[in-house]
Amino acid sequence: NAGVTQTPKFQVLKTGQSMTLQCAQDMNHNSMYWYRQDPGMGLRLIYYSASEGTTDKGEVPNGYNVSRLNKREFSLRLESAAPSQTSVYFCASSETVNRGAGDQPQHFGDGTRLSIL
């Protein structure tokens, strides 16, 4: 019953270091997402993957790259971390929404708290 698993839960980086945040889901969902959450800003979509083999930019993609490794896994990479990327990062997954389908909300991981000094 794991749902969406994110690793690590916490990380501190120095400016300029690189880091990959991992996300895996065991619900056989087609779509996966990466968000960042900053105080007073809600959640902002960084990248998403509507299905295995595809990725698209969200609202705030600059400074990030993603890889949809397979249907289960969707990783987020910071090539050269900057203090502005200090945030809580959430991964989510969902079934691809079809008209008339039943409830298909996004399921979220517990988040990764990333601090960049």
Place this chain on the structure above:
Amino acid sequence: AQKVTQAQTEISVVEKEDVTLDCVYETRDTTYYLFWYKQPPSGELVFLIRRNSFDEQNEISGRYSWNFQKSTSSFNFTITASQVVDSAVYFCALLEYNFNKFYFGSGTKLNVKP
């Protein structure tokens, strides 16, 4: 322009009061879905409800109720007889069907005092 606007940044009420959280959205998509999520102090995001653009029926689930009005592009959330455990940040979200993209509002922090 903001796709989802939650104008109330923070609301404080006393236990047992009713409270309404506002959500206004903007989309040109004819097919879309609206969501409410709860984020308690522990940090996880909990799904509360999903509505599609073809169904304007209001919904009640226990102390929670939702009012969806396409004419005003609003999807408001009311908690009746609030409890301390309702204290959390509540997010409204929009999914535009044709782009499979989610937009979240900035959240409303609800403080329920005993």
